[in-house]
Amino acid sequence: MTVNFKKTYRFAVMSSLYITFFSTGLIIILTFLFFSFSLQFCLIFAFFIAFFSFVVIQYRVERFIYKKVKKIYDDVALLESSTFRSQPITTDMATLTREVKKFATDKKLEIETLKIREEYRREFLGNVSHELKTPLFTVQGYLSTLLDGAMNDKAIRKKYLERAEKGVERLIYIVQDLDMISKLEIGELNLEIAEFDIVKLVQNVFDLLEMKASKKDILLMFDMKYNQPIIVVGDQEKIQQVVMNLVVNSIKYGELQGSTEVSIEELTKDKVIIRITDNGEGIIKKNIPRLFERFYRVDKSGARTEGGSGLGLSIVKHIIEAHNEKIYVDSTFGVGSEFSFTLQKVRNKIKNSEQQSK
CATH class of the missing domain: 1.10.287.130 (Signal transduction histidine kinase, dimerisation/phosphotransfer (DHp) domain)
Incomplete structure (x- = not known):
């Protein structure tokens, strides 16, 4: 076990000097009083007193501090062996204080x-x-x-x-x-990655949920007319489940005679972002960080009457992250909510489709 002694020497030197000055002064006074004064004798006496005092004080201080610090290390090592057992014991108080403080914070x-x-x-x-x-x-x-x-x-x-x-x-x-x-x-659920038209996929979701939306007189619509397909890369079935869950949520928590709008925008040259926006009741800010937890419901009572497993948003988040993409939430209570996620797009296919149409 390695022991590092860094700052005890200064303490020992200063202490030995105090002892030396006192002892030498005392011996000079006694020599003047009872014997003839000898400078050589006083210098030799002072040297040996200083040396002896330094060795004894240094040894005693090192042993005393070492024992105390070792006990601290042993006690702490019981809790965190991987951190403290791999480090040499130090009697440097600044280093020890820093290490213990870091340990306590961690x-x-x-x-x-x-x-x-x-x-x-x-x-x-x-x-x-x-x-x-x-x-x-x-x-x-x-x-x-x-x-x-x-x-x-x-x-x-x-x-x-x-x-x-x-x-x-x-x-x-x-x-x-x-x-x-x-x-x-x-990571056991394998994704079947392929190219597909995200516009067509969203329209299919609208068709499937048309009757559900009509019960609350909610209009499902795009933000604009998309004349050309937008080809993206992903697991088509899983992405459809994502869009389905988000649109179902917008209907579930939407206002009567409200609307759910989907927009598909170019985020970067390689990414598109799909936004699902509603004008429903919105979400209180404190609830937003927990939206994607399993079974977490903003409305603890009313949501269950609407059915569902309470796992929809959690599944959405896991599917998007499995595609190495991002999902975002922006909501204002009493105004509405917007859920958006990114997908990899196939730029060449978009260009080819545009050229064919021309």
């Missing part, structure tokens, strides 16, 4: 992170329990009613079985979404 950050994770874990488990409990109790209630005698009535039997089936479908939907997120996180 540990504080680690503890705070663990607290946040623990809080998130508890909330996540509570949300999973709630999401699964609701359809399970629904299915159990209908089946119990049928077993208690209601299945003798054909009309009630059919109605209850259909409702129980919807509960099972929701359970399957939640489990499938959880499975997809898990695979995306660990």
Whole structure:
């Protein structure tokens, strides 16, 4: 174990000088009083006193500080062996203070992170329990009613079985979404990368959700007429799921007789950004950082009545990140929200399509 002593020498030198001056002064006075004065004797005496004092003080100080510091290192090493065991023990107080302060700061950050994770874990488990409990109790209630005698009535039997089936479908939907997120996180869900027209994909989503939007009299539209295809690169099925989830959310939280607008803009020469904008209720600023957490709902009560697994935005984020792209949120409470994400575009295909049209 290497030991570095840096600043104890100054302390030992100064202390030995004090002792030397006192001892030499005392011996000079005694010599004058009782003996004949000898300068040579006094110098030799002063040298040996200084040398002896320096060695003793230095040794004692080093051993004393070393023992104390070693105990600190041993105690701290129990908590962080990888940091302190690999470093030589130092008795330099400035260095020691800096190392211990850094260690304390790192540990504080680690503890705070663990607290946040623990809080998130508890909330996540509570949300999973709630999401699964609701359809399970629904299915159990209908089946119990049928077993208690209601299945003798054909009309009630059919109605209850259909409702129980919807509960099972929701359970399957939640489990499938959880499975997809898990695979995306660990990289097991392979993306089928290909070129496709993002304009056509958005129009397909509009067609699929037209009836859902019409129930709230929400208009699904582009910001402008796109006469030419915009070819991008990605997993077409997964990107359609992204657009579908974002448009569904805009309908779910949109105002009656509102609108959902999609725009496709050139961000850079190699990227396009797809924006989904609504004029719904918007999102409170403090909720925005947590939007992409699993099962996190801005509206804890009303959102569940709209259905869904509570995993839509989390899936969206994982799919976009799996494409090495970015997703953004901009929302003003009471005004509306805009979700946007980037995609790699195929520039040559756009140019070729424009040339063909000309």
